[in-house]
Amino acid sequence: EVQLVQSGAQVKKPGESLKISCKASEYSFTSHWIGWVRHVPGKGLEWVGIIFPRDSDNRYSRSFDGRVTISVDKSVNTAYLQWGSLRASDSGLYYCARHRAPRLEEAFDSWGQGTLITVSS
Amino acid sequence: DIQMTQFPSTLSASVGDRITITCRASQNIDKSLAWYQHKPGKAPKLLIYKASNLESGVPSRFSGSGSGTEFTLTISGLQPDDFATYYCQQYESYSLHTFGQGSKLEI
Numbered sequence A: 001e002v003q004l005v006q007s008g009a010q011v012k013k014p015g016e017s018l019k020i021s022c023k024a025s026e027y028s029f030t031s032h033w034i035g036w037v038r039h040v041p042g043k044g045l046e047w048v049g050i051i052f053p054r055d056s057d058n059r060y061s062r063s064f065d066g067r068v069t070i071s072v073d074k075s076v077n078t079a080y081l082q083w084g085s086l087r088a089s090d091s092g093l094y095y096c097a098r099h100r101a102p103r104l105e106e107a108f109d110s111w112g113q114g115t116l117i118t119v120s121s
Numbered sequence B: 001d002i003q004m005t006q007f008p009s010t011l012s013a014s015v016g017d018r019i020t021i022t023c024r025a026s027q028n029i030d031k032s033l034a035w036y037q038h039k040p041g042k043a044p045k046l047l048i049y050k051a052s053n054l055e056s057g058v059p060s061r062f063s064g065s066g067s068g069t070e071f072t073l074t075i076s077g078l079q080p081d082d083f084a085t086y087y088c089q090q091y092e093s094y095s096l097h098t099f100g101q102g103s104k105l106e107i
Helices: none
Strands: A003-006 A010-012 A018-025 A034-040 A044-052 A057-060 A068-073 A078-083 A092-099 A108-111 A115-119 B004-007 B010-012 B018-025 B033-038 B045-049 B062-067 B070-076 B085-090 B103-106
Touching (some): A010 A018, A057 A068, B045 B062
Antiparallel strands (some): A003 A018, A034 A044, A092 A115, B085 B103
């Protein structure tokens, strides 16, 4: 069974940096696009971006482009989402998720448990 | 970018009812559309992919249809476990992928 295990909740101050992780197992990590989705209660799900681990090709939502960086470490089957300078508006529950088949035009079939990010002074 | 308009934003129904949620794309996305169920405190769950394909393990009371710009999710014979928020997502290869605004299904 595919597993995506995310790092724990974080409380940060505005201006701080942060990197959260998503460790994948039980499938070929380099074959499937993997991405991040944010959920803010009352605002629904927001697609953040995706990355193809084999060559690090990536796509970012215009809302998040320039604010976050998605990366991978193939040696440990892990994807990352990082911020250089957090804002209160970055708060939310962030899920990682995997494309169900090895192609760009695909749905997310497996999800991590979510990482809650709280940014507050 | 392709915009997804989903409606209704909220709907009330009873156990046993049949309900339909609609999603409209601002451009032709062929059949590159998925439906997810999301409950508080849980990760979203894929129900339908490629507009009408039922994900493995999902009950057959869920069905999807449509192509191009208009899509629907139908739940026939609502069960207590079905009360949740539902999202569509387009994943056309030429575009950034986007979710609809969500439809909250209430008892």
